[in-house]
Amino acid sequence: MRVGYPRALLYYHCFPFWKGFLEHFGHQVCVSGQTTKKLLESGIEKTVGEACLPVKIFFGHALALKDSVDAVFLPRLVSLEQKTYICPKFMGLPSMIRASLPELPPLIEVEVDARKDGLRGSNGLWRAACDAAVQLGDGSARQTKAAFHAGQSMQKEYEQMLLAGLDPNQAIASLDCRDSWDNRERDRQRSSGRRNGGKAEGRGTGESGLSNNMPKPNILLLGHPYNVHDGGFNLGLKTRLSGMHFRVTTMESVPARNALYEADKLSKAIFWSLGRRMVGTAMHLFAAEQVAGVMHLAAFGCGPDSMIGEVVEREARRLSIPFISLVLDEHTGEAGFLTRVEAFGEMLTRRGRL
Ligand code: SF4
Structure with a gap:
């Protein structure tokens, strides 16, 4: 299945987890393009005036996926860590999209709420992943667990690239050609080790x-x-x-x-x-x-x-x-x-x- 993922809001924060998870099940993850004036205008047209600009941009990205995917992935974010919350606009986003963009293909809507964490340390992602697997009609509990670990591993790799100084856009692009990233990182560490007389270098x-x-x-x-x-x-x-x-x-x-x-x-x-x-x-x-x-x-x-x-x-x-x-x-x-x-x-x- 071609699953659409809007390049907006928390795309830069947790997209790699969902990419790893969905690709493990064999889905093709399609991301919308860069934010352009035209895309922004299409989002503004469909959003209520009080919405903030990032939400309007999200609408534009969701619309941009309309004709090219079989489903749009749309997590309902409540809490990303224990004892914290995320802005209420994230909680209401799937409902707003559902009401304002009926022309979209089916939505895969899962709730990420670290306060209801079923697996310690997963910050709500385990529960959301199980829910996503059910909605996509994918696999057994064992396969879901394997896909979850694939997602975690891709997210970890992404965060390491960010700590090493890569921009999120570059890091996400590198996830598609991981061999080249691994080689580049190895070369970078080797050459910096030589420059530092063999001493370990701090990360970014x-x-x-x-x-x-x-x-x-x-x-x-x-x-x-x-x-x-x-x-x-x-x-x-x-x-x-x-x-x-x-x-x-x-x-x-x-x-x-x-x-x-x-x-x-x-x-x-x-x-x-x-x-x-x-x-x-x-x-x-x-x-x-x-x-x-x-x-x-x-x-x-x-x-x-x-x-x-x-x-x-x-x-x-x-x-x-x-x-x-x-x-x-x-x-x-x-x-x-x-x-x-x-x-x-x-x-x-x-x-x-x-
Ligand atoms: S925190 Fe909420 S209101 Fe602020 S920009 Fe993000 S989505 Fe908009």
Whole structure:
């Protein structure tokens, strides 16, 4: 069966798990294309006005799959970790899609709720995987278990690539040609081992920290993965920053356990799964003095984003680290947006914090 997976929302977070799971059963996983103006407009047309831009983009991606797949995979996300929740818009998404896009092929709708975890440590994915197997008419419990492990292994591999410094889009592309990734990684480790006189090298900007020989100044680009890694949403911000000779660090390059350790030091716990990780990532990098400035990328009208931005901004101000909040919606003009980005970069350069 050709199963469609929209390239939006938590695609950048957990797609590899579902890819590994579905492919183990022999399904062909078809992902929608990049976010374009046309795709965005098709999403806006079908969504209620109050929806945030990432949800409108999701609608566009779901519609783009309409004629090319037999089913659309659509998890209902409730909680990604014990004692945390995800934004309510994710919980309502399958119902919104069902009501607004009747023209779509059948939906494979599973609930991911870590609070109802049937398997310790699976963060709700085991229960969701069993449900998906039933809806797809696939295999026995034993086969489901094997597919689940295939998904976990692909997700782990993906997260390792992110820690090693790959962009999520590159990492997902590499999952389709894993041999070449393995070889490249082996070569990279060999050559860096030679450069370091045989000493082990830390992973990217992760646990053991950024390289002492940072070739470029470092900006922490903070935001939900679908805002940070979708160039169609953020007007190609990452590419533009690289073009301005900045090094861009995102939350994926800090190990989750380090970020969560820092987030747990806050006097009041953050109960948004990704918000907790974003704040912890900033605190981890601030403590290690590895950031020249912070760009917080948010969607207009997003409650979690405004709260997370406020917490990080306060901490950045306390440490005299420059901070800018960039809020985007479908009406954001490219010229004004870029002027702010360039002015911030210029200010960092002048401050000599680089
Ligand atoms: S967290 Fe914010 S941007 Fe993400 S779906 Fe919810 S409201 Fe939209």
